[in-house]
Amino acid sequence: MALLVFGKPRRRPVQRVERVLVIRTDERVGNVLLTIPLLRALRRGLPGARIVFLHAASKRDLVEGLPYVDRLEPFEKRDFFRRPRRFLAQLSRLRRERFDVVIEAGHYHAFSLTAALLARAVRPRLVIGHDRGPARHFFDHPVPPPANVVQDVAVKLSLLSPLGIPEAGRELETPLARDEAARQRMRELLAAQGIDVDRLLVLNPGARMAIRRWDAARYGELAVRLAERFALVPVILWGPGEEALARAVVEASGGRAHLAPPTNLCELAALLSLARAFVTNDTGPMHLGVACGVPTVAVFLATDPERWGHPGARFVAVDLRGCEGDEVEAVLRAADQVFPRTGEGRELAG
Template sequence: MMANPIAGPLLNKQSLNNRSAPERILIVRLSAVGDTILTLPVLCALRDRFPAAKIAWVVGKGASDLLRGHQDLDELFVLSKDQTASPRAYWKFLQSIRRWKPDTVIEAQGLTKSALIARCSGAAYRIGLSCSEFEGREFSTWLNNHLVKPEHDQVVLRGLELLRPLGIEAPEVEYRVPRDIQAIASVDVQFRELAVPEHWGMINVGAGWPSKIWPAERYAAVARHLGERWGLQSWIAWGGHEEGKIAQAVVAASDSWARMMPPTNLLELAEWIRRARIFVGSDTGPMHLSVALNTPTVALIGPMPVERVGPLGALHRSVQRDRLSEQERSNRKSDHRPMLSIQVDDVTEACDTLASQSAVADRLAYCDDPHGAGPHGAGPHRLRAA
């Protein structure tokens, strides 16, 4: 175990390797869909190492649907905005966690709000990352009592390093995203009604930050390339009014190679992504979901370091030209320059590189009948976190 001596005290200096195996483990990761997906390998690695343990997760309402029904999870505590806005409701929520009696907490968010939940859980061992630009922030290093100094840059691998004090070293990166029966049935109907072809790609035009939005005319050029070069119709994913307008602009400029997806919930979106031959989009939740579902992914990386947020694995490609310096990253949610520096050729070349790989060739194979039908699932995602 490695700790940051200046970020906060180690309130309990007992080595976790010298105690018995944890029996009740709580993961705390409250934040958005993408961050929740990036933490799933922690859950899978814990289950593989401690098959008899009870494992729970504290998550925000927006990402909770992705965790319900996960094969490795025993309990889910969902924190809503209404609960955080009411001291009484929030206290009752904390008490429900405390009654669950965790003995070990993996505090994977590194903020005061998440570390406070860990502290109030009553767990004796609260593991978090030491202070850095993106983790161990605010008062989290004072509330967690076992701090790990990560050695990797990539966010998934950094999260898995939280498990080192529990004797888990270099686990395989697995997500095991559950499938929802209702979502499968709903998407089956959508595919039939829309005559979705067997071979098609997905382009996601939205993002949580304005700085991660790529121009509609460039996405349209990518759609034309996928159609003319690989015979792939592109289906455009979107959410909300503004993203809908971007999606419409992409379709209008695609020379009929792109169509808008219907409105979907999160589980239906996951089912669409499972069936895509290729996914193109920026650093946001749907892109990380595509990686977790083992769909070949071209990730457009804007303001954040590609070493941190770029996808792992040979099935995926990251595209980044410019990036913000550490001093400039205070404006990372609004500075468009890194995304605008990415050119159409950068993205189409990444698509072609993926297409040339034998592991992806079957998914990108040209279809003589562009109106054929047939869903396509994804195999297991296994990667050694060396």
């Protein structure tokens, strides 16, 4: 069907690039953040080009004010069925921009028909994307996936290869980490609960998938031992549907830990940007914590830290898959590597 509608992709040579569209349609926090190093490299490699980032509309706050793009293009998947006129108007507007290159930047392990159709429907000179599933029917330059496990950001940056652009660092970032007004509101909110903001330790026991959630009792024990070892005040994070889990951690800590206030995405970033230390499962807030610059220890129960972890001195992954020893001790040893000792400060991300 793709061949009939759009014609056969052709491996055209990449010539002068003046207009680029990057597409990332999925709505998960981490996936948007993992695309930012690609945008940064494009801006530095094509300083005179116009770069547009099409992203899930619900995650606009993560990238609003990002210096690497000329325009954000919020996208609602449901518009195709619920608001077809708005969808067609958006598609028409994108076509008029006459993009030289479209980069479909979804996961390399899972083909997105929505993103692939959108990439071709915009009618650029050429389309670049990961080679998976039926990608060769849509992309002019399908980029092969890695043969072995490779960090996800590094794989995303491989999409630059047809353009001959080098990477510009693999660090995550978000303008939300520098929203001082939101940070001040969070300071006041925490102070009203009697929480010392200067000694803030955030723990995130939740995750979208239950298989990624470390045991609440272990989180409770960890909260107490980290508080004692680093002179910090533990606060338990929770998202939609996770309040009972967070309260179980507070109870397991003997009341030593505090329940975090409810947060939206902006407030969550403000909370993490204020924290001196962060322990989390492998989930969206893990990537947000890294983007906010907080020293992070990440617990991996079901996924590979080689792919989903992050390089750098402020991040340590604890791989508990098949662990037969003391899991809390393993996390404590990781915390010793990155958490600041009493009297040490931390820099604000960005």
